[in-house]
Amino acid sequence: MSDVCGDELVDVVVVGGGPAGVSAALAVGDAGAEVLIIEREDRLGGVLKQCIHDGFGVLQYGERLTGPEYAHRHVAALKCRQTQGGQIRVMTGAYLHSLRRDGTRWSIDLITSQGIQSIGTAAVVMATGCRERTDRQIYLHGDRPAGIFTAGQAQRLINIDGVMPGRNVVVLGSGDIGLIMARRFVLEGARVQGVYEIQSTVSGLARNVAQCLEDWNIPLHLGTTVTEVHGRNRVEAVTVCPVDGSGLPDHNAAERIPCDTLILSVGLIPENDIIADLGLPLDSSTGGPAVTQDRETQLPGLYVCGNALTVYDLVDYVSECGQAAGTAATRGATTARSAAAPSAHASAGPVETSGDIGQMVPQLLDLAADQPPVFFFRVKRAMDKATLTISRGGVQVESRRLTYLRPPEMIRYELRERAWAALRRNPGPISVAVEAADGS
Amino acid sequence: MAHRSIQRTCIICPRGCSLEIIVDDDHITVSGNECPKGEDYGIEEATAPRRILTTTVQTTVAGMPRLPVRSVGDVLLMEMDRLMREIDSIVVTQPVRCGDLVAADLCGIGVNLIATDDLRPAGPDTERGQ
Incomplete structure (x- = not known):
């Protein structure tokens, strides 16, 4: 029983009502355009709703808020803007089914409780977040009984639904949500046997190792992984093994650990399946498409922001990213109405990264933009001292000393006015590099 | 009170120094810190660590x-x-x-x-x- 409505027209459609999407919508509202947020859940806030721990918004608000408090501020700002006459609409319980380029605009099909609905828009901002890597994606051996959860699933079960997933827990992977859930399980009276990480370093932030594991005496086993799951109906035990330098498990040192629950915190994947269908290649280091500093993809009028673009470590950066996309999408939408859409890509050049940069956004620079771009990047290895250099055509326009770089931490670097002017002026390819300085 | 040793990761900056905090009867020694902030943090951690619940x-x-x-x-x-x-x-x-x-x-x-x-x-x- 589908009910296909007539095409509705909106200036900007934002897909996803988490921090990136709400920030993008607020930016569109501020610029005076009309915006519609599409959210699949019943409430805005995205994953923040289940992140009840504190530490959010330190950069943006100067306070350590909990996830729901941060989301609450965003939603309050949205409602305030609505009462002031801002054309911000929110549609919940609505799924994006497909999107396609339709002449000079985008056509979006949604699945809602009322059926299928089509919307036309000049600009689409994808703020779809990321999803967790599962047991299938890490080739975990053994049985598949009940009791295997991703950290985010367990977080939702405990914090939103009020259900304990288990009482005797092993955590595989040292991502931030895994560390936070290890503490959450202990606080709720469960036993956490340990956190096992195949790498030789932790993948979560140092503060989470301190406040989630050390505070609660939860053992951390680096260079160790789960090689097999045992259990008929429910998880009964896991086998853990240390690994050698090449990641191969040493089965002679295997240990069987009785437990009823295995929690996986083994990585996050930006959610881009729908736009991948449009033929947009994904950057293999970020998992998102290549974008300009405006978060515009190589398809004019299609923007990607937040964790769908690259997995950030701080929500403040996610919101900043959403805001940049929303502001640019408004500009794109209003110029598209008046003239043939001028794509920023006409004046955009690719940015090459080298040295110890592991991933970076933006991957393209729109050199016609007056405002200097902000780079977000991660390094491949820990370095106490390093030098960031930015050059074009072999001419260096910026060089900066950076200290205490750690792979889990994202680095935000705002290019200075003078360097940006030089970068725009010089010809040739643009490159950004991070090299370890002496003694690092 | 006896001699007690605590291992902590300093969270004051991203460097994340590994601190060793030795508590004796009446005094606390912090090592592994690269700056004075780490010492203050270590002493607080050893005496009365506080967190938001x-x-x-x-x-x-x-x-x-x-x-x-x-x-x-x-x-x-x-x-x-x-x-x-x-x-x-x-x-x-x-x-x-x-x-x-x-x-x-x-x-x-x-x-x-x-x-x-x-x-x-x-x-x-x-x-x-x-």
Whole structure:
């Protein structure tokens, strides 16, 4: 029983009502355009709703808020803007089914409780977040009984639904949500046997190792992984093994650990399946498409922001990213109405990264933009001292000393006015590099 | 009191120094820190570590079985278990707003608990795909 409505027209459609999407919508509202947020859940806030721990918004608000408090501020700002006459609409319980380029605009099909609905828009901002890597994606051996959860699933079960997933827990992977859930399980009276990480370093932030594991005496086993799951109906035990330098498990040192629950915190994947269908290649280091500093993809009028673009470590950066996309999408939408859409890509050049940069956004620079771009990047290895250099055509326009770089931490670097002017002026390819300085 | 050694990761900056904190009868030595901030942090960690307590409480409001809450200000880490046991018995039966007081003076140690989200009966407050 589908009910296909007539095409509705909106200036900007934002897909996803988490921090990136709400920030993008607020930016569109501020610029005076009309915006519609599409959210699949019943409430805005995205994953923040289940992140009840504190530490959010330190950069943006100067306070350590909990996830729901941060989301609450965003939603309050949205409602305030609505009462002031801002054309911000929110549609919940609505799924994006497909999107396609339709002449000079985008056509979006949604699945809602009322059926299928089509919307036309000049600009689409994808703020779809990321999803967790599962047991299938890490080739975990053994049985598949009940009791295997991703950290985010367990977080939702405990914090939103009020259900304990288990009482005797092993955590595989040292991502931030895994560390936070290890503490959450202990606080709720469960036993956490340990956190096992195949790498030789932790993948979560140092503060989470301190406040989630050390505070609660939860053992951390680096260079160790789960090689097999045992259990008929429910998880009964896991086998853990240390690994050698090449990641191969040493089965002679295997240990069987009785437990009823295995929690996986083994990585996050930006959610881009729908736009991948449009033929947009994904950057293999970020998992998102290549974008300009405006978060515009190589398809004019299609923007990607937040964790769908690259997995950030701080929500403040996610919101900043959403805001940049929303502001640019408004500009794109209003110029598209008046003239043939001028794509920023006409004046955009690719940015090459080298040295110890592991991933970076933006991957393209729109050199016609007056405002200097902000780079977000991660390094491949820990370095106490390093030098960031930015050059074009072999001419260096910026060089900066950076200290205490750690792979889990994202680095935000705002290019200075003078360097940006030089970068725009010089010809040739643009490159950004991070090299370890002496003694690092 | 005997000699005691504690390992901590300093969280003052991203460097994350591995601190070793030695506690003797009347004095504390911190090593492994690269700056004076690490020493202050180490001493506080060894004497009276404090954290914000964040958890959830049970509700009887349809569609939202748990309400997230936090302590107002930080609490002693060593009091957390006791506080959690008392929080276990709290049931919220009325709608509350983010920031409202949920429980006062927990365990008689002056810890107040506030809601970190609105609690209201489930129902769309936005359009639902029409």
